Amino acid sequence: MNTRSKLIVAVVGLLLLGGGVAAYKVFRLGMPFWKGEQVHDWQIEARVSFLATGRAVKARLALPAAAVEQQSGQESGSLGYHYHIERELGEYTAVWAAEQREDGQSLYYRVRLPESTRSGGEPVPAAAVPVAGNPGLTGALAQAANSVVTRAKSLTQDPDSLFVVIFDQIRSGESSQEHVLLKSHYQKEFGQNAMIQLGIDLLELAGVPARIAYGVRLEEDSGRHPPVPLVEYHDGAYWKVRDPLDPGAVLDGRDLFVWHRGGGPLLDVTGGEGSQVVFTVAKERLPMSSLSDLRESPFLVSTILGLPLSERAVFRYIVLIPLGAFVVVLMRNIIGISTLGTFMPVLLALALLEIPLARGLIMFAVLIGAGLWFRFLLSRLNLLVVPRVAACVVIVTLLMMLMSVLSYRLGMSGGVQITLFPMIIIAWTIERMSLIWEEEGKQSALTQVAGSLVVAVLAFLFMKIGQIQYWAFYFPELLLVLLAGILLIGRYTGYRLSELFRFKTFADT
Amino acid sequence: MEETSQMKRGKWWHRWMLTPRELHERGVVGLNMRNARYLLPNNPRRLYRLVDDKLQTKALAEREGLSVPETYAVIRTPRDAARLEQKLSGHEAFVIKPACGSGGKGVLVIDGRDEQGRFIKPSGAALTPDEVRHHVANILAGLFSLSGQRDCAIAEYRVRPSKVLTDISYQGAPDIRIVMLHGYPVMAMLRAATRESDGRANLHQGALGIGIDLATGRTIRAVHHGNPLLIHPDMEVGLIGIQLPQWNKILDIAVTCQEMTGLGYLGVDIMIDETLGPLMIEVNARPGLAIQLANGVGLLRRLEPVVKQHTRHPGFGHAEKIAFSQSHFGA
Structure with a gap:
């Protein structure tokens, strides 16, 4: 058989294989081929880890009742653990x-929620009217707390307003004695959640029963993050959950999901140390039914949908790299742009x-x-190659730090994503x-850098297309195509294309 | 006047470009075609190291009895580099180049020394011994080598080009590039430096490409940045109709280079020394395409007959191949 x-x-084999798997997923499993405008669901993954x-x-990990009762695609991952869900008085707990066991352990619980404005922090009637407890402060602390509460109560008696007043004061850094x-005192006693505990105790002193609750911020890009502490209080008839950082607002279910309320512990581990729970959030665009079909289909291994969310998040970028490589091939071999x-x-x-495009390019x-300027300074020192490149890396790193500080000072929010800028590559x-500058002249060096930039921007624009991202992530077999x-x-x-111009003088021959 | 007549002959777009079809009609070979059709099938990977490492190429050439510039010293370690001056003490002029360099990168030409012991480049610039050692250290670190791996530096005889050639080159020594397929010379050009190219014979940097008639060794056409011209922009001498000395010997060297390396498609670089005659400088396994512009002929016009000839007479020898090329590819 010859090469052709x-x-x-x-x-043909690749087209059949890639296209066939994709077609199977579309026609038999009902996965939507076009990204469309369909609403997406949220996948929330809790990862419990301990030694x-x-x-x-x-x-024991407390679960959101709303999600468990909806039967909405929940699952847990934990090799060698016995797992069940415990139900007690309308509250659910995952038990592993x-x-x-020895060494580091990690357990996963994943749940799927439809996107909605309901956050799970809606008012619920209390089974029995709770009584505000006493935080048990003594001496000067009790006096201070009492005077703060009295001042707040002189402003309002309404529990909702009291909540706002107290947390506004704490948040705005009120500097009364x-x-x-x-x-x-609270900082010493409670550390991380000190301000929330202080607010809860002040509310209790004011006669409003209050306790801590936990939520998850629905942001896809923030990676693993710890639970967001919230406050649940009783307004005389209902328990309500609010965000102490934004006390005036009712929780918006599009930004925040209340994972656990009711006062019990979020996580309780016996037989382990240093336990913690972190959450990863991802958008899920596939309908529930096709997802479960897909999991049972023989293509399980071929799809990244079976992986834990935090690993899946990495793949969102990894699957884009071949697309960028494709653009480079196109630009170099068909168009003929030379790149560095x-x-x-x-x-x-x-x-x-x-990073926003304009800022990235600048x-x-x-x-x-x-960097080039420094490089020319360095070349006077007659350094060897590898130390010189390493010196360049140091300079580039310092420059990037300088730039992020400057951009922050200039009020460009969002900062500069330092880690992602390929520093070694830039060096x-x-x-x-x-080198090209010295060997072939500045024009050649500049055209090659400009070529690299043009190709990079084109690759970026290609990878940026939502439909392309959707295909790469949900139909990775299309990478075979x-x-x-x-x-x-x-x-x-x-x-x-560039050769059509390069050889133009052949017109005369 | 000239422009209007040009416009009359060609289509309006010829000022800027040619269509793929027009290029194909003229037999122009593009990079993709060169790689897929001539490089990949004819040049097995394992043979590349013979030509990518100039030490190996020189050793091969000497075994075949080809004349090459005499090697004064090979610098392999930083210790060697430190003793560079001792090693070169007997030689006024020399060239230092990376063994695995490409495209003339990292080549340092020294014409002589001044009273302070500094080295003088052809341009007249002086380098301290320290600067020369630093250049050698860069070569050893692999700065100029093809894949960036460690390299060694060669110090060798500095060619004194024959007068015919220095007349048409600004400072630098011109070299002759002959492209060959299956041992048949298919095209040749002379590369001459200009003030713009800073004494280098690199067409990208503004050196002149001068096409050579394979049959006679006479120059037939010259281009600067792809545009034809008749007179050297700096030396103000005519470039066309110059007879290169010992042309048959040059072709003979080129064909021998093909035989000794076994590469199917290659470019051979040759310089003509005033006293020593043609010297083989290096063999290139990926010769560029600018030679088409210098000759005003598409490579395909020559490559296709060679392929046909080679399949018909695979056993043709040295002399038969040269005779075929000279009779078929004359101007």
Whole structure:
């Protein structure tokens, strides 16, 4: 078989395989092929981790009643653990139990929620009217707390308004003597959640029963984050949950989901140390039914949907890299743009995905410009190559820090995503550019950098398309189709667009 | 006047570009075609190291009895680099180049020394021994090598180009590039430096590409940045109709290079020394396409007959191949 027919076989095979799996998913499993405007669901994953001490382990994680009762696609992952859901007085708890465990353990619980304005923090009637407790403050602390409460109560008697007044005072950094005293005491006593505990105790002193609750912020990009502490209080008839950082507002179910209320502990681990729970949130665009079909289908391994959410989040970017590589192939072999380093533009494009385009380009230009200047200073020292590039990395790092401080000072919020900017690549780019500058002249160096930038921006624009992202993530088998395309370009023997201009003087011959 | 006549002959877009079809009609080979059709099938990977490492190429050439610039010293370690001056003490002029460099990168030409012991470049600029050692250290660190891996530096005879060639080159030494397929010379050009190219023979940087008639060794056409011209922009001498000395010997060297490396598609770089005659400088396994512009002929016009000839007479020898090329590819 000659190379040509081998190529055809490979391309057809890839097209059939990739297209076939995709078609199966669309037509048999009912996965929507187009991204469309369909509402998405939220997937929330709780990850419990602790260090087991070698004895029997039992971990209890409070679950949101709303989600459990809706039967909305919940599951748990935990190798070797016995798992069940315990129900007690309308409250649900996930229980994992195992004998003799050692070292780090992680348990997963995943639940799926439809997007809605309901946060789970809506008023619920109390079974019995609760009585406000006494925080048990003594001496000067009790006096200070009492005078704060009396002042608040002189403003209003209504529990809702009291909540707002008290938390506004705490939040706005009220600097009366009493507040300073109370704050420093609570800071020592409770640490992280000190301000919330202070507010709860003040509410209780004012005769409003209050307790801590926990929520999850519905933001896809924030990665793993700890539960958001909230406050639940009783207004005389109902228990209500509010965010102490925004006391005046009713919780918006589009931003925040109340995971646990009712006063009990969120997480309780026996037989383990240093336990903590973190949440990962992701949008899920597939309908519930097709998702469960997909999980049972033989393509389970081929899809990333079976992975824990936190790992899945990484794949959102990883699946985009081949798309960027494809753009580079297209630009180099069909258009004929020369770039500095083959795949440098892809990394640059990935960085651009995280930063607004204009700012990313300005940053790149400033980094390259300043880096080149330093590089020419360094070249007077006659350094060897590797130390010189390393010196460049240091300079680039410092420049980036300087730039993020500057952009913050100038009021450009959002900061600069330092980690994602490929610093080593930039340092190498500077090194290679300065070499080309010296060897082939500045024009050649500038055209190559400009070429890299153009390719990077095109790759970025391509990877930015929502439909493309959707296909790459939900139909990763379509990457095989992309591969077929790359193979075909790999055998393209026609002219590059740039060559049509390069050889224009042949018109006379 | 000239412009209007040009407009009359060509289509309006010819000022800026040619269509793929027009390029194909003229037999122009693009990079994709060169790679897919001529490089990949004819140049097996394992042979590349023979030509990518100039030490190996030189050793091969010497075994075949080809003349190459005499090697003064090979610098492999920083210790060697420290003793550079001792090693080169007997030589006024020399060239330092990376063994695995490409495209003339990292080549340092020294014409002589001044009273303070500094090295003088052809441009007249002086380098301290420290600067030369630093350049060698850069070469050793792999700064100019193809894949960035550690390299060694070669110090060798500095070619004194014959007068015919220095007349048409600004400072730098011109070299001759011959592209070959299956051992048949298919196209040749002379690369001459200009003030703009800073003494280098790199067409990208503004050196002149001068096409050579394969049959006679006479220059037939010259281009600067792709545009034809008749007179050297700096030296103000005519570029066309110059007879290169010992042309048959040059072709002979080129064909021998193909035989000794086994590469199917290659470019051979040759310089003509005033006293030593043609010297083989290096062999390039990925020769560029600018040679088409210098000759005003598409490579395909020459490559296709060679392929046909090669399949018909696979056993043709040295002399037969040269004879075929000279009779078919003359101007």
